[in-house]
Amino acid sequence: MKNIKHRIFPFLTVAAMFIGCKVAAAPQSGQFYKTQMHKGTITVADIRRDHGPARMISTAFQGLINQQTAECYLYLADHHVRQLADTKRPFEVLPLAEGRDPGLRSLFKAYADRVQNIYIWSPEEDWSWNMAVMLSAQHRGLPLTEELYASLTAEIPWKGHVERLYGRWASKRDAYEWAMKTIQPACHPNILFSLGLRSDWLGNPWTLYDYAVASRGFAFWLDDADEAERSIIEEICQKGDFRPGAIVMGYAKSGDDLLYVTNRYNIGYVVSDYYANGSFWCSYPNKSFKQRPGRAIKAENGKIYVSVVFSDGDNVQFDQNALYGIWTDDKDRGAFPVGTTFCAGMQELNPFLMEWYYKHMSANDELMAGPSGYQFIYGRDYSEEGYEKWLEENRKWLASAGFKTGCFWHTSYGTERFYRYVETAGLEGVFNGDDDVILDCHKGVIVMNQGDHLVAEGDLYNNLAHRQGQLDPARPHFLNVYPTAASYGYHGVARLKREAERLEKDFPGRFVFLLPKDNAATARKYYEQHPEHIPWKNKLQNK
Numbered sequence: 001m002k003n004i005k006h007r008i009f010p011f012l013t014v015a016a017m018f019i020g021c022k023v024a025a026a027p028q029s030g031q032f033y034k035t036q037m038h039k040g041t042i043t044v045a046d047i048r049r050d051h052g053p054a055r056m057i058s059t060a061f062q063g064l065i066n067q068q069t070a071e072c073y074l075y076l077a078d079h080h081v082r083q084l085a086d087t088k089r090p091f092e093v094l095p096l097a098e099g100r101d102p103g104l105r106s107l108f109k110a111y112a113d114r115v116q117n118i119y120i121w122s123p124e125e126d127w128s129w130n131m132a133v134m135l136s137a138q139h140r141g142l143p144l145t146e147e148l149y150a151s152l153t154a155e156i157p158w159k160g161h162v163e164r165l166y167g168r169w170a171s172k173r174d175a176y177e178w179a180m181k182t183i184q185p186a187c188h189p190n191i192l193f194s195l196g197l198r199s200d201w202l203g204n205p206w207t208l209y210d211y212a213v214a215s216r217g218f219a220f221w222l223d224d225a226d227e228a229e230r231s232i233i234e235e236i237c238q239k240g241d242f243r244p245g246a247i248v249m250g251y252a253k254s255g256d257d258l259l260y261v262t263n264r265y266n267i268g269y270v271v272s273d274y275y276a277n278g279s280f281w282c283s284y285p286n287k288s289f290k291q292r293p294g295r296a297i298k299a300e301n302g303k304i305y306v307s308v309v310f311s312d313g314d315n316v317q318f319d320q321n322a323l324y325g326i327w328t329d330d331k332d333r334g335a336f337p338v339g340t341t342f343c344a345g346m347q348e349l350n351p352f353l354m355e356w357y358y359k360h361m362s363a364n365d366e367l368m369a370g371p372s373g374y375q376f377i378y379g380r381d382y383s384e385e386g387y388e389k390w391l392e393e394n395r396k397w398l399a400s401a402g403f404k405t406g407c408f409w410h411t412s413y414g415t416e417r418f419y420r421y422v423e424t425a426g427l428e429g430v431f432n433g434d435d436d437v438i439l440d441c442h443k444g445v446i447v448m449n450q451g452d453h454l455v456a457e458g459d460l461y462n463n464l465a466h467r468q469g470q471l472d473p474a475r476p477h478f479l480n481v482y483p484t485a486a487s488y489g490y491h492g493v494a495r496l497k498r499e500a501e502r503l504e505k506d507f508p509g510r511f512v513f514l515l516p517k518d519n520a521a522t523a524r525k526y527y528e529q530h531p532e533h534i535p536w537k538n539k540l541q542n543k
Contacts, residue, residue, distance in 0.1 A: 025400040027286035028393075031245055031374075032349045033188060033215035037283040038071040042091035043110065044084070046075040047103030053145060054101035056205035060133055060143055061104070063213025063279050065111055067137075070283035072111075074103075076207055076276050079324060086356060101148075108142075108152050115160060117141035120149055122166035126197040127175040130219050131165050134183045137213040176220065176232050180239050187218040190243075192236070192267065194258060195250035196221020207317075208250055211278030223253040224261045233258075237265035244389040247345075247375060249275075259378045266386040268375030270345060271315040281350040288347055289358050289402035291366065294428045294521030297514070299476035304468055305512050306478075307519035308460075308496060309407065309431060309450065312485045313341030314370025320353060322485050327360055332494040334362030339516035341370035344401035358402075366515045369398055369406025371433055372421075379411030379421060387417065391424040399426050404517040407450055409433035413440070413536075422447060429520025431480055439478055440536035441527040446478075446520040447536075454483035460499040468510055475533055478523040480516065 047058045058074060065072040073091065075081055084091060094110055096102035108115075119135050121128035121143055132143030144152070149162070169175040193212045196219070212219050220236060222229040240246075244266045251273040252258035259269055272278075299305065310326075312318040319342060327333060327340075346354040357367060372379055374397035375390075382390060398406065408430050411418045422430055422445045431450040440447040452463050460481060471477045483492055503511050514522065527534050 024288040024290040024402060025396070027288040027347050027351075028397045028400050029286050029348055031190065031247060031345050031397075032282060033191060033211070033217070034348070035066050035070045035214060035279055035283045036068060037285075038069050040071070040090075042073050042084070042089055043071055044073045044075060044091050044093040045103050045107040045110075046093055046096060047107075048075055048077065049096070050101045050103045052202045052205045054104040054148065055207075056201065056209060057143060057148065058104045058107055059207050059209040059276070060136060060213050061107055061111070062277075063210035064136060064140060064142065065114060066210065066279035067214045070280045073277055073280050074210075077321075079321070079328075080276060082328075083320075083324070083353070087352060101151075104148070105152065105155065109156050112156050112158050115140065115142045115158065117161045117163065118149060119143050120146055120162065120164045120166070122146075123197060125166050126221060127169070127172045128165040130196055130221055131175055131179060133209060133212060133219050134179060134187070135163075135165075137216045138183060138186055172222075173228070173232060176222075176236070179218070180236060184218050184236070184239055186216065187240075188215045189240070190246050191215050191217035192240070192246070192248040192262075193217045193219040193250045194221065194248055194252045195219055195273065198253075206250070206273045207276040208272055208274070208278060211249070211275070211282070214279035217249070221253075224258050225254045230261060233261050234265075237262060237267060240265075242266045244383075244386040245393050256376070259376065260381055263377055263381040264383050266383050266390070268377045268390070270343065271376060272317055274317040275320055278349065281352060282348070284351045286348045287351040287355060288400035289354065291402045291404060291517075294404055294515070294517030294519075296518070296521040296525040299522050299526040301475055302473045302510070303512050304464070304471060304477045304479060304510055305514055305519050305522055306464065307339060307480045307514055307516040308337065309339045309341060309368065309480060309482050309516055310485050310489065310492065311341060311453070311482055312370070314343050314376050316343050316346065316349065318485055319343055319346060319357075320350070322489060324353075326485065326489050326492060327357065330491050330493050332491070332497055334364050336493050336497045336500065337364045337366075337513050337515045337518070338493060338496065339366040339368045339405065341407065342367045342401075344369055344374040344397045344403060347397075347401055354401075364515070366405070366517055367401075367403065368516055369401070369403045369427070371407040371409040372411075373406055373408070373425060374398055374401070378409060379417050380415075381410070388420070391420060395424055395426045403427065405429040405431065405520055407431045407433055413437040413447065428517055428524070431516070438535040439523070441524055441531075441534055444524065446523045446527075448478060448480050448520070448523070451480040451482050454481055455487040457488075457495045457499065459483075459488070460496060461502050464503055464511060465506065468507060476526060478519055480519070
């Protein structure tokens with residue numbers, strides 16, 4: 001096992017990361033709302049001890065405070081403390097009182113004079129929360145329950161307008177129709193939010209509300225799988241008259257499948273339900289980045305070249321939370337080549353965090369695009385008239401993010417839409433999330449199946465041990481696998497390393513692990529020399 005590093009873990013020197021790098025492209029802008037950076041001491045409210053509704057309301061309050069200048073930061077979890085400390089900026093934590101919800105109480109005491117209106121909502125009418133959030137964004141308000149309104153104003157004198165929203169509309173549809181007429185015309189022209197009182201909101205409320213309030217985006221909580229509620233979403237999308245590059249943030253009752261509705265109206269997805277302090281981090285100046293291109297090694301007959309792509313980085317809350325934890329705590333990171341998906345839009349939404357990742361990269365790390373590029377879309381469902389414009393924006397955002405490879409989902413290989421993506425994205429390799437392609441080299445771009453999801457230790461070994469017996473030993477082969485950060489992820493590099501060592505022991509010299517861009521470069525070089533061996537071409541010829 002002494003030679004295992006040379007055999008399956010190549011490119012371990014940091015200097016190799018920068019060989020062949022060009023000057024970074026200019027950073028992109030215009031996708032996200034930006035606040036101004038505060039020049040003084042940051043005010044911090046620690047809401048980790050507050051109960052769920054108070055934490056949720058504190059995030060909305062933070063958005064109001066930061067609507068123009070990002071002066072307020074929240075501690076919602078321990079790693080948020082580390083992330084603020086990383087900035088080296090001066091900050092002061094508000095003193096906490098004894099008793100229930102000390103974080104919200106400290107925030108209200110410090111900033112009650114910023115609140116002109118209080119909008120009281122009821123959990124029994126979940127849409128009243130969304131109405132309260134949007135009205136607060138437009139009219140310097142704070143969304144409170146009756147209980148929290150009574151407790152806050154009893155402790156801290158406050159004079160202003162109070163409006164009770166529950167019981168005001170006969171139905172959810174009535175509420176949203178009213179909002180489309182009275183609120184949506186003044187909302188952000190590029191951003192929608194799918195967020196609200198999910199079933200776990202009392203114990204684990206979402207944290208994106210500060211950005212929803214700061215940006216004044218239209219916020220709905222509707223089920224696109226329900227025909228009646230889907231029609232409301234469609235009306236919201238139609239009324240907004242969104243252009244390619246528009247986004248919906250948060251998450252949906254149907255999960256990813258909100259794309260079936262929004263893509264037809266030029267709206268991509270930026271999954272972000274538990275993304276926190278967005279109104280603070282967006283104040284940092286946009287920044288672009290670069291990575292070296294893929295580097296080919298000689299492909300030898302009988303060997304299987306494998307790349308690993310960690311999932312979910314297109315979800316910005318994974319970038320800020322789970323992936324941040326993996327990169328911080330996994331002591332084995334750097335000892336095994338791994339591609340990590342990341343949101344290209346972070347160059348505008350959170351340039352500081354994106355820069356943190358680039359500063360902490362090893363030579364065995366690659367940051368790359370998740371599905372399906374700079375936004376999450378289903379290529380097959382995106383509007384016909386907007387797709388080419390989306391492709392144009394996609395290329396620019398991926399270039400300035402420094403990405404060389406990316407994933408693409410739900411656009412059947414062989415269709416014009418798939419070819420256009422491959423031809424225009426500016427990537428060296430595209431990993432297809434569907435099962436309709438083995439491997440191809442299209443106009444110099446490697447198209448490879450994204451591969452099976454790995455969810456537990458043992459999956460890598462079992463997957464590759466099984467597949468190697470089906471592959472012709474007279475040729476080299478190129479594969480990718482896709483561990484999910486949510487399940488396989490923590491200490492995932494250590495797991496991958498153990499499984500790779502087990503494969504090496506049982507199948508000596510059979511597997512070579514490469515970064516995704518290096519796997520793509522190696523495959524491209526081989527298939528340019530041996531086009532007759534391209535699996536997809538052979539598949540077509542055999543039909």
